Every structure is written in structure tokens, then in C-alpha cells.
Amino acid sequence: MIGTLLRRAPKVHCLVRNATGTRTMATYLVDDAKYGFLKDLGLQRVNGGVYDGRWSAGAGRKIQSIDPASGRVIAEVATGTEQDLDRCLAAGVAAYEQWRTMPAPYRGEIVRQIGDELRKYREPLGKLVALEMGKILPEGVGEVQEFVDICDYAVGLSRMFGGAIFPSERPQHTILEKWNPLGVVGVISAFNFPCAVFGWNAAIALVVGNAVVWKGAPTTSLVSVATAKIVTDVIERNNLPPIVTLCQGEADVGKRMVSDERVKLMSFTGSTAVGRTVGVEMQRRFGRCLLELGGNNALIINEDAPLQMALDAAFFGCIGTAGQRCTTTRRLIIHEQLYADFVQKLTKRYANLLQRVGHPLEQATLYGPLHNQQAVQNYLDAVKEAVALGGKVECGGKIIERPGFFVEPTIISNLPHDAPVVKRETFAPIVYVFKAKDLNEAIAWNNEVDQGLSSALFTNNVQSAFQGIGENGSDCGIVNINTSPSGAEIGGAFGGEKHTGGGRESGSDSWKQYARRSTITVNHSTELPLAQGIQFE
Numbered sequence: 001m002i003g004t005l006l007r008r009a010p011k012v013h014c015l016v017r018n019a020t021g022t023r024t025m026a027t028y029l030v031d032d033a034k035y036g037f038l039k040d041l042g043l044q045r046v047n048g049g050v051y052d053g054r055w056s057a058g059a060g061r062k063i064q065s066i067d068p069a070s071g072r073v074i075a076e077v078a079t080g081t082e083q084d085l086d087r088c089l090a091a092g093v094a095a096y097e098q099w100r101t102m103p104a105p106y107r108g109e110i111v112r113q114i115g116d117e118l119r120k121y122r123e124p125l126g127k128l129v130a131l132e133m134g135k136i137l138p139e140g141v142g143e144v145q146e147f148v149d150i151c152d153y154a155v156g157l158s159r160m161f162g163g164a165i166f167p168s169e170r171p172q173h174t175i176l177e178k179w180n181p182l183g184v185v186g187v188i189s190a191f192n193f194p195c196a197v198f199g200w201n202a203a204i205a206l207v208v209g210n211a212v213v214w215k216g217a218p219t220t221s222l223v224s225v226a227t228a229k230i231v232t233d234v235i236e237r238n239n240l241p242p243i244v245t246l247c248q249g250e251a252d253v254g255k256r257m258v259s260d261e262r263v264k265l266m267s268f269t270g271s272t273a274v275g276r277t278v279g280v281e282m283q284r285r286f287g288r289c290l291l292e293l294g295g296n297n298a299l300i301i302n303e304d305a306p307l308q309m310a311l312d313a314a315f316f317g318c319i320g321t322a323g324q325r326c327t328t329t330r331r332l333i334i335h336e337q338l339y340a341d342f343v344q345k346l347t348k349r350y351a352n353l354l355q356r357v358g359h360p361l362e363q364a365t366l367y368g369p370l371h372n373q374q375a376v377q378n379y380l381d382a383v384k385e386a387v388a389l390g391g392k393v394e395c396g397g398k399i400i401e402r403p404g405f406f407v408e409p410t411i412i413s414n415l416p417h418d419a420p421v422v423k424r425e426t427f428a429p430i431v432y433v434f435k436a437k438d439l440n441e442a443i444a445w446n447n448e449v450d451q452g453l454s455s456a457l458f459t460n461n462v463q464s465a466f467q468g469i470g471e472n473g474s475d476c477g478i479v480n481i482n483t484s485p486s487g488a489e490i491g492g493a494f495g496g497e498k499h500t501g502g503g504r505e506s507g508s509d510s511w512k513q514y515a516r517r518s519t520i521t522v523n524h525s526t527e528l529p530l531a532q533g534i535q536f537e
């Protein structure tokens with residue numbers, strides 16, 4: 001329905017300057033009444049991309065945000081520069097001084113209000129996520145829901161994050177552990193989760209007592225602005241200082257944030273290549289970092305797997321978000337006895353999916369576009385490389401001829417399990433399929449790539465399942481049994497090993513990454529005994 005409206009939408013023209021300064025005609029979806037949800041989110045034709053306690057146009061480049069399913073301009077964002085970031089950081093440091101003194105349950109109350117406000121904007125913000133990133137509407141709304149859920153989680157946490165008490169070897173002494181906030185937490189996020197990644201970080205960082213400075217991906221700048229507006233409105237209504245600031249910008253702003261000593265923890269989500277530079281810089285200046293980087297996730301189908309479930313899991317895992325999740329299934333390792341039948345059934349499911357290709361805002365769409373032209377090129381390059389290495393394209397491999405950045409979901413067989421193209425993360429809907437002789441071989445192949453984010457084993461055998469999750473099993477941060485490696489719930493700690501960066505976000509004890517641990521010995525005696533019984537007189 002909305003897709004029909006999209007195609008029929010009247011064109012609204014206005015004059016803008018492009019990157020070279022030439023005045024050109026542009027069409028803006030934000031001016032079209034059929035995209036009224038953009039105005040509901042407070043978005044205009046040109047939006048300020050900087051919030052340091054008040055909204056302003058950044059002095060950086062004006063970025064045109066594109067709908068990847070049609071190539072049309074949604075609206076513009078005036079992004080920030082390093083100077084704009086400097087103001088955001090200064091405001092964040094000052095806000096932190098006040099925020100850290102407030103009781104944690106009070107901080108939780110503010111995060112509760114943020115969650116409630118997000119609930120009100122779930123649909124329009126979810127639509128914007130779908131429109132600007134290119135994921136289908138249920139996934140766009142689901143992303144906002146993740147932010148709501150982590151707020152609920154953080155509210156509870158604000159009354160629960162506790163320290164330990166340990167026995168002391170000295171009489172009438174007690175050893176305590178107390179978790180204190182760090183200061184300003186920097187968040188740099190990737191285009192594929194433009195709302196939730198900020199949410200996972202901000203909700204937890206705030207209840208622990210930190211201030212947050214955010215830079216989202218340049219190509220999803222509207223989501224950053226709309227999300228930050230919802231959050232900062234709540235903060236302003238409570239007469240609080242800017243404990244959340246935004247400096248939407250490009251790599252120069254990101255680099256500056258990473259190198260600034262005021263940022264005590266740098267939470268970076270993005271590619272391994274950029275994450276490596278972030279990690280090195282944070283190590284150089286002894287800052288903390290939380291890295292959530294690329295994945296190369298495998299799904300193992302053991303000979304005793306529940307087959308229908310495995311097929312459903314592979315279908316969603318490989319194709320969901322058009323292959324643009326960090327947890328997307330990129331390798332299927334199938335027991336040799338099941339291989340031919342499984343690949344044939346999966347190929348059939350792929351063929352049926354082509355009926356469900358469409359605009360992400362259309363109700364019937366299951367499969368949307370890639371995010372931009374560069375992603376299409378990366379996809380084509382990977383297919384070409386795979387074929388040159390002897391790979392057989394079982395299905396897909398080409399661009400889908402329609403407006404926007406659509407490519408066919410693709411299955412490639414016949415490659416060595418350790419081919420260079422297989423060991424690399426191509427952020428596109430390509431899955432490589434392999435025939436394994438037994439579980440030991442399958443696990444060895446699962447583990448042989450550099451990345452270590454997510455994995456799954458399908459088996460009905462308890463011994464195989466426990467091998468998969470144990471010391472001889474998957475070396476990933478996420479190790480699933482009989483469910484897809486793609487996607488995760490907020491209750492557990494999210495993140496991966498090796499070149500995925502080692503960070504953990506969301507649930508379990510991930511909150512500890514946002515806090516500094518103070519070990520405290522309290523002497524409640526009238527003597528002053530030294531540790532280890534040392535006499536010093």
C-alpha cells in the first residue's frame with residue numbers, strides 16, 4: 001500500500017546545492033504528505049545534526065539522506081565538524097558532573113521516561129529506520145522495540161547493579177567492591193542498526209551514571225536526529241543538563257571522538273578495518289573501548305539435525321535484512337548426507353522469495369535493498385571473485401532491475417572452505433555452502449575464520465549439542481543450538497571474539513564495561529594491622 005503511494009507520490013521540487021556547490025533540482029520525501037510520519041518525528045527538509053544542549057546545524061557537509069529502495073532523497077542533515085564535537089564533549093563533561101551525583105534509581109526513572117517516549121514513537125521511528133536503512137518494516141519497528149526493551153532492562157538494573165563483599169584476612173576489616181561511572185561514553189554506530197545500537201549503549205551507560213556523546217553513521221543521519229530528539233526532549237523536560245549529545249558527522253568526527261581524552265569509554269560498532277584503528281588509538285591513550293565489529297557466521301547442520309527448523313533458520317539467517325546484519329549467516333556447513341537435499345530445498349525457498357522483493361515499507365515485502373551503491377559493488381565483486389575461484393552460483397548473483405539498490409539473494413557452492421572470499425565478510429546476501437564429513441570437521445571450519453561473532457549448530461543429539469557449546473566447540477561469542485545465528489535478545493551479553501573485537505553489550509553483566517571498579521577496604525577496628533601480617537615498626 002505504502003509502496004504504491006511511493007510510486008505515485010507527487011514530486012516536490014526545490015533548489016539545493018550539491019557537493020560541488022552547483023544548484024540542482026531535488027525531490028524530498030519529507031515534503032510529501034504520504035510520508036507524514038517524517039514530520040511526526042520533527043524532521044524538516046534540512047535538519048540540524050548537532051545537539052549540545054540545543055539543536056543546531058553543524059558546520060560540516062550537508063548530507064542528503066537517500067531511500068535505498070527508490071534512490072530518492074528523503075531530507076538533508078547539516079552534519080557536524082570537529083569543532084561541533086568539541087562543544088558536545090564539553091557539554092557532556094559538565095552534564096556528567098551533575099548526573100553522576102544523582103541516585104541510580106533516579107537515573108533509572110529518566111531512562112524509564114525515555115522508554116515510554118520511544119513507545120509513543122515506535123511506529124513512525126520504525127518506519128524511518130526502514131525507509132532510511134532499507135530493512136523491512138517489522139525489522140525497523142523491531143529495532144525501536146529493542147531500544148524500548150533495553151530501557152526497561154536498564155530501569156531494573158538501576159536498582160540492582162551491585163558490588164561484592166569479600167572476607168578480609170585482617171580482623172574487623174571488610175573488603176567491598178563498588179562500581180562507579182566512568183564519565184563521558186562515546187558511541188559510534190554503524191548504518192545497519194542505526195537506532196538500537198545507540199539504545200543498547202545509552203540506556204545502560206546512563207543508569208550507571210555516565211553521559212553519552214553519539215555519532216551515528218552518515219547515511220542514516222535522519223534516524224540519529226529523530227532518535228536523539230525523542231531522547232533529549234525527555235532530558236530537557238526534566239530540567240537536566242545534556243547527558244546525551246549528538247554530533248552527526250563523518251569519519252573525521254569519529255576519529256576525533258576516538259582520540260579525545262575526555263571520552264573515557266569508546267563504544268564502536270562497525271567494520272573490523274575501522275575498529276582496528278579505534279582499538280589501537282584507545283590502547284595508545286589507555287582509554288577503554290568496546291568493539292562490536294564484523295562477523296562471518298556459520299550455521300552447522302549436523303546429520304541428526306531437525307531439518308525443517310534448520311531450513312527455516314538458514315532462510316532467515318542468510319536473507320533477513322538482505323544480508324546486512326552483523327549476525328547474518330554467511331556460511332552453511334552441512335553434513336554430507338544431507339547436503340544435496342538441503343541445498344536444493346533452500347534454493348527453492350530463495351526462488352519463492354523473489355515474489356516478496358519490494359519496498360521496505362510495503363506490507364508484503366520480505367526482502368529489501370542493499371543500503372547503497374557501494375554495497376552493490378561489493379556484492380558483485382564477491383560473486384565475481386567466488387566464480388573465478390571455481391564457485392558455482394546455485395541461485396542469484398545478479399542485480400535486480402528496479403529502482404534502488406536491489407540484488408538477488410545468492411547461494412554459492414563448490415568453493416574450498418578456506419577460500420579468501422569465504423573468509424572475508426561481504427555485507428550482502430551471499431551464503432557459501434559446504435559439505436562436511438562430521439561434526440569435528442564442521443566445527444573446525446566454523447572456527448577457522450578471523451571473525452568470531454555468531455554461530456549455530458542444529459542437532460537433536462545431546463552429546464553433539466554440548467560439544468558445540470563447550471571447549472571443543474564454536475569459538476564465537478554467540479553459540480546457538482537449534483536456532484538461527486542471526487539476531488539476538490537483549491537479555492544476554494551481545495558480542496564476539498577475535499576480529500569481532502571482544503566487546504559485550506546489552507544484558508548479563510555487560511553493564512560492567514560502562515563502570516570503573518573500586519576495591520575498598522574498610523577498617524572498622526581500632527587497630528591498624530597490615531596485610532600479610534607485616535610488622536612495620
Ligand SMILES: NC(=O)c1ccc[n+]([C@@H]2O[C@H](COP(=O)([O-])OP(=O)(O)OC[C@H]3O[C@@H](n4cnc5c(N)ncnc54)[C@H](O)[C@@H]3O)[C@@H](O)[C@H]2O)c1
Pocket residue numbers: 188189190191192193215216217218249250251252253254255258269270271272274275277278291292293294295325326327425427453495496500
Ligand atoms: N558486531 C556488531 O555488533 C555489529 C553490529 C552492526 C554492524 N556491525 C558491522 O558494521 C559493519 C557495517 O557498518 P558500516 O559500513 O557502517 O561500518 P564502518 O566501519 O564503515 O562505519 C561505522 C561507523 O564508523 C565511523 N567511522 C568511519 N571511519 C572512522 C574512523 N576512522 N574513526 C572513527 N569512526 C569512523 C562511520 O562514520 C560510522 O559511523 C559490518 O562490518 C558489520 O558486521 C557489527
